Amino acid sequence: MSDRPDTPAAPEPPAEPEAGPQVGVDSWVASHEGRSGRGGLLGWLARTWESIPDAVKLLAFVGIAASLPFWLLTSEGDLFNFGLFTLLFIGFGLGLNVDVGWAGLLDLGYVAALGIGAYTYAILSSGYYGIHWPAEVTLPIAMGVAMIPATILGFSARRLLGDYLAIVTLFFAEAFLVFANVANPTIFGKGLTGGANGIPQLDPLTFFGHAITSTKGLYFFLLGAVAVVAAALYLANQSRTGRAWRASREDPLAAEVMSMPVNRLRISAFIFSWAVAGLFGAIYAAILTATVSTNFSIGLLITIYAVIILGGLGSIAGVVVGAIIINCVFVFLEPQTDHPGFKRWLFYVTIILLIALLKPWYKAVVVYVGTIASGFIVHAVVGAWAGPAWTSGKTVNGASWLSHWVVIPKVAHGNINNILYIGLVAAIVLVATLKGWWRIIALGPTLYLTAVVWENVLSENPGVTALILFGAMLVGLMITRPQGLLGQARVEIV
Amino acid sequence: MSVAPELTPLLELNKLSMSFGGLRVIDDLDLVVNQGEIVSVIGPNGAGKTTLFNLITGIYRPDAGEILLGDESLVGLSPHKINRTGVARTFQTLRLFLNMSVIENVMASQYGRTKVDVVRAMLRTPAMRREEKEIRARAEEKLTFFGQRLMGYRWNQPAYSLSYANRRRLEIARAMATEPKILLLDEPAAGMNPTETHEITELIGQLRDEGGYTILLIEHDMHVVEGISDRVVALDHGVKIAEGSFDAVATDPRVVEAYLGTKTTTTK
Numbered sequence: 001m002s003d004r005p006d007t008p009a010a011p012e013p014p015a016e017p018e019a020g021p022q023v024g025v026d027s028w029v030a031s032h033e034g035r036s037g038r039g040g041l042l043g044w045l046a047r048t049w050e051s052i053p054d055a056v057k058l059l060a061f062v063g064i065a066a067s068l069p070f071w072l073l074t075s076e077g078d079l080f081n082f083g084l085f086t087l088l089f090i091g092f093g094l095g096l097n098v099d100v101g102w103a104g105l106l107d108l109g110y111v112a113a114l115g116i117g118a119y120t121y122a123i124l125s126s127g128y129y130g131i132h133w134p135a136e137v138t139l140p141i142a143m144g145v146a147m148i149p150a151t152i153l154g155f156s157a158r159r160l161l162g163d164y165l166a167i168v169t170l171f172f173a174e175a176f177l178v179f180a181n182v183a184n185p186t187i188f189g190k191g192l193t194g195g196a197n198g199i200p201q202l203d204p205l206t207f208f209g210h211a212i213t214s215t216k217g218l219y220f221f222l223l224g225a226v227a228v229v230a231a232a233l234y235l236a237n238q239s240r241t242g243r244a245w246r247a248s249r250e251d252p253l254a255a256e257v258m259s260m261p262v263n264r265l266r267i268s269a270f271i272f273s274w275a276v277a278g279l280f281g282a283i284y285a286a287i288l289t290a291t292v293s294t295n296f297s298i299g300l301l302i303t304i305y306a307v308i309i310l311g312g313l314g315s316i317a318g319v320v321v322g323a324i325i326i327n328c329v330f331v332f333l334e335p336q337t338d339h340p341g342f343k344r345w346l347f348y349v350t351i352i353l354l355i356a357l358l359k360p361w362y363k364a365v366v367v368y369v370g371t372i373a374s375g376f377i378v379h380a381v382v383g384a385w386a387g388p389a390w391t392s393g394k395t396v397n398g399a400s401w402l403s404h405w406v407v408i409p410k411v412a413h414g415n416i417n418n419i420l421y422i423g424l425v426a427a428i429v430l431v432a433t434l435k436g437w438w439r440i441i442a443l444g445p446t447l448y449l450t451a452v453v454w455e456n457v458l459s460e461n462p463g464v465t466a467l468i469l470f471g472a473m474l475v476g477l478m479i480t481r482p483q484g485l486l487g488q489a490r491v492e493i494v
Numbered sequence: 495m496s497v498a499p500e501l502t503p504l505l506e507l508n509k510l511s512m513s514f515g516g517l518r519v520i521d522d523l524d525l526v527v528n529q530g531e532i533v534s535v536i537g538p539n540g541a542g543k544t545t546l547f548n549l550i551t552g553i554y555r556p557d558a559g560e561i562l563l564g565d566e567s568l569v570g571l572s573p574h575k576i577n578r579t580g581v582a583r584t585f586q587t588l589r590l591f592l593n594m595s596v597i598e599n600v601m602a603s604q605y606g607r608t609k610v611d612v613v614r615a616m617l618r619t620p621a622m623r624r625e626e627k628e629i630r631a632r633a634e635e636k637l638t639f640f641g642q643r644l645m646g647y648r649w650n651q652p653a654y655s656l657s658y659a660n661r662r663r664l665e666i667a668r669a670m671a672t673e674p675k676i677l678l679l680d681e682p683a684a685g686m687n688p689t690e691t692h693e694i695t696e697l698i699g700q701l702r703d704e705g706g707y708t709i710l711l712i713e714h715d716m717h718v719v720e721g722i723s724d725r726v727v728a729l730d731h732g733v734k735i736a737e738g739s740f741d742a743v744a745t746d747p748r749v750v751e752a753y754l755g756t757k758t759t760t761t762k
Contacts, residue, residue: 239615243602250591259577259606
């Protein structure tokens with residue numbers, strides 16, 4: 001082309017000044033995140049977090065978790081509810097993160113894999129058939145058995161994606177429940193899965209003749225298992241296979257054309273996911289010392305999804321954070337004797353912190369003042385108008401000072417609780433539709449109404465409350481941080 | 495052109511045909527791309543140019559005809575196998591792995607060129623570490639080909655943060671990393687400003703001269719086509735209507751007709 005006289009000479013690209021990139025050039029666009037806020041404490045935290053090597057993060061997590069039984073979770077009950085179950089949820093989340101987070105396959109059959117692992121352990125390590133194989137044999141078998149349906153489902157992912165794959169996998173999960181619960185085929189004179197009663201009295205996890213029976217022992221074993229699986233999955237993700245999983249999630253066609261066998265990769269992602277699920281399902285069964293099909297229903301699936309979505313799809317650290325938050329919220333909302341007042345503190349502190357996020361700061365002050373003021377006004381008005389019977393009730397579990405602010409009737413008055421509840425929903429919808437200062441002003445009374453509903457209705461019904469709070473938490477997350485707490489923001493260019 | 499190419503055919507299409515329903519998109523097409531050549535495919539919108547690329551890369555299967563790379567037939571192979579025989583492409587509508595980092599995009603496409611399985615990856619065996627090092631080195635080498643454009647701080651950024659022109663360059667780098675014998679570039683200059691277009695034109699020349707790739711190119715920008723093509727093939731309605739040097743094809747009455755219409759249809 002040098003012999004063509006009419007080719008225009010290439011203008012020299014403008015040299016970038018030493019001080020910093022010019023406005024509008026690529027590196028200026030790239031440094032956008034550094035310039036646009038993320039200052040303050042949160043920004044510092046985010047930068048520090050990113051600068052820590054991943055191996056150090058894992059070691060820190062294991063170190064802190066290993067110390068917990070000695071200072072924070074000293075009681076047996078706490079260690080079981082907070083410690084053991086958080087670790088289980090981390091394990092469950094790690095597996096689901098492979099096919100959903102990395103390979104981008106919407107897998108709604110994951111709980112079936114947990115169930116398969118659990119039943120495999122129950123059949124091979126219990127008095128049910130009289131087979132008492134040790135855990136070092138049973139756990140790998142549980143993983144292997146869970147891989148079989150994973151392969152079959154992986155083949156269906158050759159042609160099915162998105163909603164269609166979700167339907168097929170969900171069907172598989174339901175079919176598994178029916179199989180375990182109703183079909184219960186008779187093998188060697190006994191129902192294979194024990195029907196609706198499940199299989200009771202499993203062996204404790206026994207490795208080379210040593211049975212792990214104490215809660216503390218189980219905790220440390222599970223911590224080790226979670227750490228090893230997390231490290232293995234991390235290394236898998238940082239290899240050519242992991243890159244190919246993510247590439248086939250981003251653009252299957254381009255991945256295929258760029259030498260990646262997308263179908264095979266999808267099957268392998270399913271196998272990885274379900275093998276991890278088989279392992280932790282078996283451990284779950286061993287910890288509960290029994291397995292019933294109802295343990296592996298859609299409720300558990302939704303909880304595990306909440307874990308990985310809250311933490312951030314595709315992030316191992318996100319799975320850990322999501323599991324801690326979700327499990328602790330669950331445990332706190334349960335009626336419990338160990339920490340009776342904790343639930344209330346959690347509720348109020350969360351609301352106060354959320355409002356503190358309002359910018360600029362004086363809006364938050366207005367909301368605080370509005371909330372407190374509307375409380376005293378309403379309390380005084382109701383007391384004067386309807387008489388002390390409407391305001392002299394006491395809060396559950398102490399905190400008597402609250403009953404001078406929150407209206408708590410001494411006895412329930414007809415449908416008042418339902419009316420309050422519906423009123424709260426209406427108020428929230430109203431706040432959502434208002435704009436600007438009107439919203440700020442309406443927030444105060446609405447929050448007060450929330451406190452009233454909480455004290456009168458919600459704290460009495462922990463099951464429903466947990467679900468409502470979960471819903472609210474996920475909706476809030478979707479609006480403010482759709483990628484989850486530690487996930488990478490996902491961008492589509494249209 | 496300055497380099498006199500030895501005429502060994504690399505890519506050969508024989509009597510290739512493809513229809514969507516009743517619509518013939520590629521009709522009895524013969525095309526040869528020789529080793530070391532830059533061949534441009536031009537033609538109005540809907541002429542079947544991108545379909546041609548989709549046929550060669552295995553996204554579509556031809557109804558009839560042969561596609562040969564060297565001695566190997568590509569018909570019926572799945573796209574990832576075709577890539578491994580030595581065909582890589584870019585897309586007209588960019589299809590990067592947007593939420594992966596720039597360097598990961600170029601590392602990911604080496605999947606077919608590498609072997610270490612996932613079990614060895616989890617154990618980080620010496621073979622795995624060595625291969626991983628090679629993958630990274632090759633990715634860096636391909637990115638360095640683009641000079642300052644894709645250097646340094648950009649490597650660890652997500653691909654979506656790149657400018658449009660850089661995304662086009664990254665797609666070429668990703669295709670190069672599969673170590674192909676022939677590169678299919680689908681409108682590499684689309685959406686670029688004149689400076690960038692000029693740059694990409696030079697770059698395509700370098701790809702052939704320094705990288706040693708044979709290049710089949712779809713392009714609408716006639717400056718690009720004129721600047722680098724050894725040969726130009728004009729398509730219309732899936733039929734080859736002209737072939738030869740740029741000047742010959744550009745003045746061919748059938749090509750002019752395909753782009754502008756016949757005289758009888760004009761009002762004056």
